[in-house]
Amino acid sequence: MAEHLFRRKLGHVFDVCCSSAGLSAAVGAKASPNAIAVMRELGCDLTVHRSRFLTSEKIDDADLIVVMTSAHRDAVCRLFPKARNRVRLLHAFGVADTAKDVTDPFGQSETRYRQIRDELDEAITDMALFLKNQGAPLINNAKKDG
Numbered sequence: 366m367a368e369h370l371f372r373r374k375l376g377h378v379f380d381v382c383c384s385s386a387g388l389s390a391a392v393g394a395k396a397s398p399n400a401i402a403v404m405r406e407l408g409c410d411l412t413v414h415r416s417r418f419l420t421s422e423k424i425d426d427a428d429l430i431v432v433m434t435s436a437h438r439d440a441v442c443r444l445f446p447k448a449r450n451r452v453r454l455l456h457a458f459g460v461a462d463t464a465k466d467v468t469d470p471f472g473q474s475e476t477r478y479r480q481i482r483d484e485l486d487e488a489i490t491d492m493a494l495f496l497k498n499q500g501a502p503l504i505n506n507a508k509k510d511g
Contacts, residue, residue, distance in 0.1 A: 366400055366478075367433070367455065367467075367485045369409045374486065375493050380502040386423055388440055390416035397471060399478040406479075424448045431455050431492065434466035459491035 368385035376383075396404075396411040404411045417423075424430065424445045430452045432438045442449045456465040467488070470481045497503075 366396075366404055366411070366482050367431075367489065369404060369411060369414070370407075370482070370486050371489050371492075373407065373409055374489055375496075378493070378503060379496060381496070384417070384423070386417045386419040388419055388437065388444075390418060392416060392418050397478075399470070399473070399475045400482075402475055403479045403482045407482075419444075421445065427451060429453065433469070435464055436466075455485070455488045455492065458495040459488065 368383055371383045375381075392415075394416040396414045401411045419441070424441075424447075427448070428451065430441060430448055431454075432441060432452060433455055435454065438452050438454055441452050454464060455467055456463045467484060468481060470477045
């Protein structure tokens with residue numbers, strides 16, 4: 366959900382790439398029916414999404430690696446020690462700079478998925494402000510006039 370929320374919210378603003386990958390995801394698995402349903406409410410189609418495994422190539426290509434939980438952060442840093450300075454919790458971009466984890470709603474109700482979707486959406490707004498302040502490249506819409 367986070368990858369698609371980022372693209373929906375910021376794909377037209379920042380000239381950056383975003384993709385998701387898991388540490389223990391079954392490669393090629395579809396999004397859960399509840400994730401599909403709550404994202405459809407926002408006009409996002411998750412039916413085409415398939416899970417991917419986090420690889421050293423993906424790590425090497427990333428300027429920033431955003432994780433949902435401190436356990437994910439620790440695992441990524443253990444598996445890819447050179448990436449340590451590029452790994453951040455999603456909730457670490459806000460003013461509070463918290464170490465709060467995003468709970469995985471897998472197997473829970475559609476209501477819980479909706480709550481997590483909204484939590485992700487808010488945290489992604491904080492991340493956008495961070496990216497802007499760090500000088501992330503913006504898409505230049507001024508080129509329309511020639």
